[in-house]
Amino acid sequence: MATCTKILVVEDEQRMRDLLRLYLEREGYQVVEAADGRTALDKFAQEEFTLVLLDVMLPEIDGWTVCQRMRQKRDVPIIMLTARGEEIDRVTGFELGADDYVVKPFSPRELVMRIKALLRRVCPEVAEKEERLEFPGLCIDHPARRVEANGTEVALTPKEYDLLYFLALQEGRVFTREQLLERVWGYDFYGDLRTVDTHIKNLREKLKKAGQGAQYLVTVWGVGYKFEVK
Ligand code: CA
Secondary structure, three states: OOOOOEEEEEOOOHHHHHHHHHHHHHOOOEEEEEOOHHHHHHHHHHOOOOEEEEEOOOOOOOHHHHHHHHHHHOOOOEEEEEEOOOOOOHHHHHHHOOOEEEEEOOOHHHHHHHHHHHHHHHOHHHHHHHHEEEEOOEEEEOOOOEEEEOOEEEOOOHHHHHHHHHHHHOOOOOEEHHHHHHHHHOOOOOOOOHHHHHHHHHHHHHHHHOOOOOOOEEEEOOOEEEEOOO
16 A cells, blocks of 8 residues: 655755755655665665656766666666756757656746656556555545545644654655654754644544544654554
């Protein structure tokens, strides 16, 4: 049930990689990084990826060459990251196998939208799984940000929803409070770790009230929390 959308991020700038990781993980994607073309091709040969984000300006082997070589091996959706002012030859780019490109600086929201749009186009089964998470007696409709427990809508605050969706999307994976604060609340949030506990407590109460007796939000003592279907 848990989706595993794994994205290979190929980018030589550390700051940009960190930023991409932050935003992609917040969407529930698993991120693997490569700082240059050669490493990217090695990782690509070893693992399966759902999608590749590929910077054009890379040391040693440029992004277009990497794109072409990946394409020769496997059919994977590729989004090129290009700098403003870089001449983009759309025709050449698409001939080399890129599916889409995003011009830097881009907003995280724009990038995530492009990724989702591309996934819907090339692998609808992956996108569909992310958009509607269904568990016994619990349904999370992500585009509508709507949660239903036993057919009844559960009214959640935006952060309660984000937390539930984040954990549910990565069913079975344990996250510490620090990780949850960073990924659900964001870098700039200087909250207390108890913020996470409070939100978990409220979520459990709301789900219980809606008649959802099963404990989906599990405390892992000494570590943190996970979403689990028992
Ligand atoms: Ca670069």
